[in-house]
Amino acid sequence: MIKAENIRKHYGKLEVLKGVDLHIKQGEIISIVGASGAGKTTLLQILGSLDTMDKNPTSKLIINDVEISKLKDKALAKFRNEQLGFIFQFHQLLPEFTALENVCIPAFIKGTSKKEAEQKAEKLLEFLGLSHRFDHKPDQLSGGEQQRVAVARALINDPKVVYADEPSGNLDSESAENLHQLFFTLRDTFGQTFVIVTHNNEFADMADRKLVMRDGNLI
Ligand SMILES: Nc1ncnc2c1ncn2[C@@H]1O[C@H](COP(=O)(O)OP(=O)(O)O)[C@@H](O)[C@H]1O
Numbered sequence: 001m002i003k004a005e006n007i008r009k010h011y012g013k014l015e016v017l018k019g020v021d022l023h024i025k026q027g028e029i030i031s032i033v034g035a036s037g038a039g040k041t042t043l044l045q046i047l048g049s050l051d052t053m054d055k056n057p058t059s060k061l062i063i064n065d066v067e068i069s070k071l072k073d074k075a076l077a078k079f080r081n082e083q084l085g086f087i088f089q090f091h092q093l094l095p096e097f098t099a100l101e102n103v104c105i106p107a108f109i110k111g112t113s114k115k116e117a118e119q120k121a122e123k124l125l126e127f128l129g130l131s132h133r134f135d136h137k138p139d140q141l142s143g144g145e146q147q148r149v150a151v152a153r154a155l156i157n158d159p160k161v162v163y164a165d166e167p168s169g170n171l172d173s174e175s176a177e178n179l180h181q182l183f184f185t186l187r188d189t190f191g192q193t194f195v196i197v198t199h200n201n202e203f204a205d206m207a208d209r210k211l212v213m214r215d216g217n218l219i
Pocket residue numbers: 011014016034035036037038039040041042043
């Protein structure tokens with residue numbers, strides 16, 4: 001599903017990723033742990049096509065049989081919108097919009113009709129236990145609820161892969177545990193692949209595979 005080979009990244013003179021190799025199978029839940037500054041976010045951003053790796057003839061990123069590094073801007077944006085989902089530490093919901101509207105946005109970008117997007121968003125929010133929160137704005141929701149809205153937003157276009165960067169980093173322990181359980185339920189229900197950076201050791205150990213990042217390498 002994901003084949004990353006010799007992923008390198010410099011920021012100026014600083015070498016942040018030093019040749020990461022990573023193969024992930026469809027439906028796997030992968031956790032990535034490591035000290036702050038190890039390069040986890042940079043790796044996730046590159047795997048998610050939100051950042052670019054250094055150009056190198058032996059470097060490759062293939063997701064779902066598509067070689068990402070060869071896509072032009074427009075094709076890449078389409079691929080990202082339709083095949084990848086993102087969940088961040090701070091939910092990054094748009095404050096002016098309701099939960100339902102926030103969830104619909106990636107579907108609108110894809111070109112889904114308003115009616116179809118809303119039906120899908122309602123179904124997802126119901127699945128996530130938020131049927132009574134459609135019309136709430138983010139600041140009217142708890143941290144755990146905000147993060148579940150962000151999960152629904154990540155899932156609305158049925159992505160093949162979901163990337164999450166410390167998704168429970170900002171949650172109380174009960175909400176964090178619920179969110180972690182949710183990732184397994186989603187994988188079992190929809191078959192998605194999850195790549196999750198976390199500082200939560202318990203959750204990291206529950207994943208199908210736990211990867212440790214140190215100084216720009218997976219060890
Ligand atoms: N846009 C950037 N410009 C310059 N340096 C950066 C940038 N993003 C990250 N870094 C540096 O790269 C290193 C790895 O950062 P990051 O991937 O965020 O680590 P982690 O997520 O593991 O804490 C850090 O030393 C950080 O300061």
